[in-house]
Amino acid sequence: MSATILTALDPDWEGRMVEIVDRLPGVGVGRRCADLADLLAAASAGHGDVALVSGELRGLDRDALSHLADHGVRVVGASREGGEEQERQLRQLGIPQHIHLGTPREALVAALTSPDAIMTAIPGLALDPGEPVAGENTPSRIEQEVEDEQAPLPPDEGPGTVVAVWGPTGAPGRSTLAVNLASEVAAGGTSALLVDMDTYGASVAQLLSVLDEAPGLAAAARASELGTLDVPSLARLAVEAAPGLRVLTGIPTASRWTEVRPAAIEQIIELARSLAAVIVLDCGFNIEDDEELSYDTLAPRRNATTLTALAASDELLLVGAADPIGLQRMVRAVEALGQVPAPRPRPVVNRVRASSVGPDPRRRIAESLQRFAGLDDVTFLPDDPAATDAALLSGQTLMECAPESELRLTIGQVAAHLTGRTPTRRPARRWWRRPRAARVPRMRSHPQRGA
Ligand SMILES: Nc1ncnc2c1ncn2[C@@H]1O[C@H](COP(=O)(O)OP(=O)(O)OP(=O)(O)O)[C@@H](O)[C@H]1O
Ligand SMILES: [Mg+2]
Missing domain, CATH: 3.40.50.300 (P-loop containing nucleotide triphosphate hydrolases)
Structure with missing residues (x-):
């Protein structure tokens, strides 16, 4: 599977990431977007099928992710090396796939071309309350219920x-x-x-x-x-x-x-x-x-x-x-x-x-x-x-x-x-x-x- 990438990354390391990504087999950078509005417009116009976004991207929220999903654009998070905080933020938004400048080549190709990278902003997938949305450390719904006595979930009732x-x-x-x-x-x-x-x-x-x-x-x-x-x-x-x-x-x-x-x-x-x-x-x-x-x-x-x-x-x-x-x-x-x-x-x-x-x-x-x-x-x-x-x-x-x-x-x-x-x-x-x-x-x- 090949992939055309739209990037919306921190300008400090965007050039390095683009260089790496552009050399991968079956992967090409379609457009380097300056900001979120640019990315959403490029997605709407069908200029790419994977959005590579960094945690610093201003205005990135679930609504934006929904927009990308609506236009068939998969989202992969990106950070420079050591960007754990950005990765955590992106995972909380419901973006499970993440790469960084030091990710090995095969893993990069897999993340950017694998259909498994499909996500997530699609309501009901990452938004399913039964699924953890914030990475391995996020407690499951049942754990959260136990932890939080304020959550008055009806025990035997189905969805409301x-x-x-x-x-x-x-x-x-x-x-x-x-x-x-x-x-x-x-x-x-x-x-x-x-x-x-x-x-x-x-x-x-x-x-x-x-x-x-x-x-x-x-x-x-x-x-x-x-x-x-x-x-x-x-x-x-x-x-x-x-x-x-x-x-x-x-x-x-x-x-x-x-x-x-x-x-x-x-x-x-x-x-x-x-x-x-x-x-x-x-x-x-x-x-x-x-x-x-x-x-x-x-x-x-x-x-x-x-x-x-x-x-x-x-x-x-x-x-x-x-x-x-x-x-x-x-x-x-x-x-x-x-x-x-x-x-x-x-x-x-x-x-x-x-x-x-x-x-x-x-x-x-x-x-x-x-x-x-x-x-x-x-x-x-x-x-x-x-x-x-x-x-x-x-x-x-x-x-x-x-x-x-x-x-x-x-x-x-x-x-x-x-x-x-x-x-x-x-x-x-x-x-x-x-x-x-x-x-x-x-x-x-x-x-x-x-x-
Ligand atoms: N069955 C009723 N008999 C008499 N007055 C009523 C009755 N139902 C509602 N009202 C009155 O009509 C007014 C408007 O009611 P309400 O605020 O429920 O309407 P709404 O459709 O929500 O309006 P809004 O456009 O402000 O949201 C209120 O003063 C309310 O007390
Ligand atoms: Mg009313």
């Missing part, structure tokens, strides 16, 4: 089910459903992880009175980019809001959306499956694929988080508002979902009331959705401003502050349907303790609510 809660613009109630669904799942005895993936207007931390400074999604994404995210570290970042309910809070301000890249989201979701039996994703409204709108395919994509979340989910709850505008948006949303990878949507119509759609609202809504969007089996959540306002004001779930409300009981039924258990009826009193945020700053919420 991922439920995306998504709906179009207009604040139809995605977060209300996501938060209460996750809390009902946990109260029913099934471990749940709620992840705030709304990069336009995160709200889960406030809805649940979880401390604002909880590190959450941004920290998990950063750890993923650095190659240090695993199940125990994800468990540490996802605060326990109630027994059996972990919460990964969202990015604190919408302007930080660029920090959350799709490869990180993929890994977070994959690891989350080992952390809880049900993972509920509160997704942002926008699923326009901004990559298609841009000539620069390497630019960060505003909606990539939502698109990645939908693609990785097993179930999709499509939330719409029960009024003429909300229902029309729901119909368009079904069309939009048809253009992206996502599970079949299960419709949930929220704030159902006769005053906005006329008498017998459920029949009217069901008929419209069936006729215009082909949607059946609609779940109806009643309009209940008293219950949701009380929940918002107190930072509690409906289970805590409106346990007998039809709204809460219906969400409980959705949870029971997902987990195959009977719905729970919990007493009205607070049934857990959790770190509480100060009440006063709550008005800072939702920088773009209603977007």
Whole structure:
């Protein structure tokens, strides 16, 4: 097997490495890249099939590795002699093959031409939480569990089910459903992880009175980019809001959306499956694929988080508002979902009331959705401003502050349907303790609510 090499190496020893590599049988240097952008562009253009990268390469992260893998480019790490630290860093990122200036000729040829060098940035291979990613010294998942008592991996459960809660613009109630669904799942005895993936207007931390400074999604994404995210570290970042309910809070301000890249989201979701039996994703409204709108395919994509979340989910709850505008948006949303990878949507119509759609609202809504969007089996959540306002004001779930409300009981039924258990009826009193945020700053919420 021959190989065309793209190099992106430290300039101090790049020339020596290129000289060595270029003399190897069946190997040629296709392009010497000045930086990561150059390397990614060369890979996209098909100028090579192996990327030789050094640990010092600025910006090299899992997202970049994903890009290379997507273009069929294998990645091999390189360092000067004695570059153990760089080698360790690259291994942590999921690059197992490594060469240096003193590597014997046969080993160099093997590393650069062997199909075994295929790696790794391909999600699910090096990212598999069951596989060590950081070299021989990395403990296996089981060792990590033993070492780290904080990792609450369900002992006998298989990989968790991922439920995306998504709906179009207009604040139809995605977060209300996501938060209460996750809390009902946990109260029913099934471990749940709620992840705030709304990069336009995160709200889960406030809805649940979880401390604002909880590190959450941004920290998990950063750890993923650095190659240090695993199940125990994800468990540490996802605060326990109630027994059996972990919460990964969202990015604190919408302007930080660029920090959350799709490869990180993929890994977070994959690891989350080992952390809880049900993972509920509160997704942002926008699923326009901004990559298609841009000539620069390497630019960060505003909606990539939502698109990645939908693609990785097993179930999709499509939330719409029960009024003429909300229902029309729901119909368009079904069309939009048809253009992206996502599970079949299960419709949930929220704030159902006769005053906005006329008498017998459920029949009217069901008929419209069936006729215009082909949607059946609609779940109806009643309009209940008293219950949701009380929940918002107190930072509690409906289970805590409106346990007998039809709204809460219906969400409980959705949870029971997902987990195959009977719905729970919990007493009205607070049934857990959790770190509480100060009440006063709550008005800072939702920088773009209603977007
Ligand atoms: N069934 C309901 N009855 C009355 N009010 C509701 C109901 N569901 C949600 N609300 C209220 O509607 C508002 C928007 O709800 P929520 O934040 O859940 O929507 P969202 O779709 O997540 O919006 P955003 O675009 O801000 O993310 C909130 O004030 C919430 O309390
Ligand atoms: Mg929301």
